[in-house]
Amino acid sequence: MNKDHQLSTDPYKGVRDFYPADQFIQSYIFEHMSRTCELFGYEEYNASVMEPTDLYLSKTSSEIINDQSYTFSDRGERSVTLRPEMTPTLARMIAGKSRDIPFPARWYSIPNCFRYERTQKGRLREFWQLNADLLGVSSIEADAEIIALAHAIMRSFGADERNFEIRVSDRRLLDAAYDAIGIDADARADVTRLLDKRDKMEDFDGKLAKVIGNNAQRLVDMLDSTTSTAYLEQLRSQLNAIGVGNMIVDTKIARGFDYYTGMVFEVFDTSGENRRSLFGGGRYDNLTQMFGGEAIPAVGFGMGDVTMRDYLETHNLMPSYVPTTELMLCVVDASAMSHATKLAHDLRLDDVSVAVNFSGKKIGDQIRQADKMKIAYIIAVGEQERNSGQYTIKNLATGHELTTSADKIADHLFSAMG
RNA sequence: GCGACCGUGGUGUAAAGGUUAACAUCGAAGCUUGUGGAGCUUUUGAUCUGGGUUCGAUUCCCAGCGGCCGCCCCA
DSSP: OOTTSOOOOSOSTTOOOOOHHHHHHHHHHHHHHHHHHHHTTOEEOOOOSEEETHHHHTTSOHHHHHHSSOEEEOTTOOEEEEOSOSHHHHHHHHHHTTTTSOSSEEEEEOOEEEOOSOOBTTBOSEEEEEEEEEESOOSHHHHHHHHHHHHHHHHHTTOOGGGEEEEEEEHHHHHHHHHHHTOOHHHHHHHHHHHHTTTTOTTHHHHHHHHHTTHHHHHHHHHHHOOOOHHHHHHHHHHHHTTOOOEEEOTTOOOSOTTOOSEEEEEEEOSSSOOOEEEEEEEOSSGGGGGTSOOOOEEEEEEEHHHHHHHHHHTTOOOOOOOSOOEEEEESSGGGHHHHHHHHHHHHHTTOOEEEEOSOOOHHHHHHHHHHTTOSEEEEESHHHHHHOEEEEEETTTOOEEEEEGGGHHHHHHTTOO
16 A cells, blocks of 8 residues: 555545435335335336437537536547436437337336536536436326326425415416517527526626527516416316325426426425525426437426435434344353354244344443444343344334343344334 | 635544644543443544745645535526
8 A cells, every 4th residue: 555645535526425314314204205106106217327328419509518517538439428317318218129129118217417517506517316207208297297296295305385486487488488589499498598597696687688689578577477378277276186286387387408398397395595496397398319219208207315415414304313123142151152143043033134243242332332233132142142042132212121032032132022 | 616714633622833742522441250331541543635924834824635614506
């Protein structure tokens, strides 16, 4: 080992280590996402984190792929990109087997994605993002289901409807206004991006005027005069019928991306200080066309782990750590070690998660260690137990003890002894 | 890519242009050779990196790196 250069224990810039307590939170978030998706009939899929760079070129601006992605050449001089998002991968997979997939298809995945950019609150270089998509149908019921799914996941985390709201709009509103005013195709993407940031931007009017001149005021007036549409009201009524009561129409919601074609939505944190956007999605009916086949209508959303973790912290919804290890066998002296490992083996056959303490430390230290690891139960194993066949289960939280024979230990643990 | 603030043991804090960088906590050992949470004793362990100013820099200055926050961007 080179003495001049001490290896750092820090993770790479912008990515996280997940120590057991962190991974517990991560798993908690993933499990609620997965479980809720599956309750709605969504099937899980996955893919490699590496994609050919070409996949992102047609759909994405060159600045983004050049400056904000992890792109490198492999040994065969192919250009490879670590996926910055999942949707192109999904479109690729769907288009590749479109004849074999029964539509409508309901798919979800929780991939990690990479973006090479400056880190800040809620934004890291590696994040995980639930992607849930409903493909092959363009009906309003599909739009409603996607929003209801997003709502159900928030509820599964314990979020109250008062603590978040679902702002919904429709890209067709924008397109109609663009048509009416005669904004040319080149300017539309820029105008949409401006509109998307309208509330948080300074001098919005000035910047808009720069792009479309004196049509700016007409456009703003036209959009502001539209408070809702028949479609959005129908969507609201469908959502009400399936338990979603916090949808609001907000025609200022645009979403930054060009590929949306219909309903768009964004979920906001409504807690006092930061009423920020948590995640969102919408309908994109043309995306699979880039693979040359027919267009497959689709609607979906992406929900990031970093933002959700922040939300859970803000609203005191973080779960407390519970280790999967239920029991630690504390070995009183070295001569009892083989007896303890045999007992552990038998308990595992009875489905008990059990660890044997190999430390050789004093029994008190072993108990302290089990307590620090938040393990619920310990059994001291020594000469007494070996001779008598009787074991004392101790609950570390309450201090209660219960003595029983080896074959009854599992039953007692599962019947939630105090 | 731009800007603000920050960088002292594993963690949280303190101090000072000049003797041995302090406190708490955690870790290790013991008081206590079969039962944890308290107490006491002992003990390991730190000034991000490089350059400059200076007799002397961990402290001041510059750069880099890292953190955090904002902007840009957000596929």
